[in-house]
Amino acid sequence: MEELLSVRGLERRYAERTALRGFDLRISRGEVLGLLGPNGAGKTTCLQILSGNLLPSAGEIRICGLDLGRRPRRAKRRLGYLPERPPLYPEMRVDEYLAYSARLRRIPRRRIGQALEEAKTWCGLAGVGTQLIGRLSKGYRQRVGIAQAIIHQPDLVILDEPTDGLDPVQIREVRDLVRTLAASSGVIFSSHILPEVQAMCTRVMILRDGRVLHEAHLARQPNVHSPGRYRVRLNPASPLTSLTGIPGVASAEALTDDAFRVTLGPGEPADALARRLVEQGLGLIELTPDRDDLEQVFFDILNGEQAA
């Protein structure tokens, strides 16, 4: 796969603290990378450096092989960036603004009209071209922000919390748009919403205090059922000992009063567990495979880090 972004040893220091350190990254066409992390983890700093708005204290960034530090103008032609707060001028009309963005991205004059129409179609802005940006709803403003980032069909699209403040329908539209973009480019985006990242990304990177704590391919990582591990809910609630005493159960752990994580012994089938729970009259109301979802991974990693 063609490598669109290569980052090596990125570091960003401020006088009193280090916002980012030892950051390495490679993105290929078709990949969607989700940056996760609590507030102040360094996500926005990282995206601002990758977009050329902030200079790194150390490290090298190459976009499509072009060094962002040495050849910024050529490298920036290949990237589109939506900051955390869309960079919009409220006194401009949508069409004017997008045409201005297109000219800034050095789209040839004769192609601007077509690029503008395409960006509007992708972002669902077809009916609002003549409206003032200042009069648009938050959702539409976000769409205009995304449209300016993709109007020049960049190879690398950087989106900082693109679904922030959007309603569920709009979130789904952005999700579809990101998938469409990923067909022809690489996408990096940050989000606080874990299911969002899970739904859109092919890879995830978890940051904390400017360091990468975890990196994984989501296609393999999420919703993978750990063999022999199940979640059980009982009604009425029973003590943990009523589960650990069941034949075939290797261990059990209480998640809430009525929910438990049960690990079966090797080769023990789940239907046997269900049958025994029913036979013992424990009031089984739910038996599901225990999945390593992203939320679980996220909190496990952060908690593990805190404990350390």
Add this chain to the structure above:
Amino acid sequence: MISTIARRELRAIFVSPIAWGLLAANALILAWIFLRVLERFSGLEAAQRTAGLTIELGLNLFSFTTVLSMLSVPLLTMRMLSGEFREDTFNLLGSAPVSLTEILLGKFLGIAGPIAVMGLLPLVLALSLSHAVHLDWGLLAAATVGVWLCGLLFGAVGLYASSLSAQPALTAVTAYGMLVLLSVINRGEITGSQAVSLFDWLSWNEHLLWFLFGVVRASDLLYFVLLIGLFLALAHRRLANRRLG
């Protein structure tokens, strides 16, 4: 790319009522001064007149235009960079394939538009006399160039001030402070001294005076070019430092 940014700036300036209000107020004040000059000049006997009408217009009408432009330009430049910082719209320029020099020159060209219009106001007023009296148009052209150059210098100072903070009002006050300093920097010197000190040289009004007398000197042109360049370079440095955080 410079013209793309300049056009947007020009549009942003004229879409706000501030620019129109300032132009209207300036036109009104200048028209009043113009009538005062005419009234005083026509009320004097020929022997009492110490200077011709063109000189009178230059020293009163055109020189006051620069004072008005000194008061107006910081109000137009205050949002040019600091507004972009405050609204985070600078990220659009920062991630686009545009150099800081292009951004600054585009913005400077944008402010040059209203400055040019403001500088034409006294010339338009003087033109209204063209059918009645003989005026020295060469002198008035030189005075207009002087007024423009002063306006452009104020624009460069305003742009630099605008790069210093994300609070537009604060940057306007900073620009006023710098412009007042550049206006009075030579006042501490002993008057009548023939020696041209650095402070005299730094003061813009010393250089404007020659233009108002119809004299276009290379040294005065150089002064304006150097100072405009200096403030744009300082603004460039400021933007470059901003990327360092």
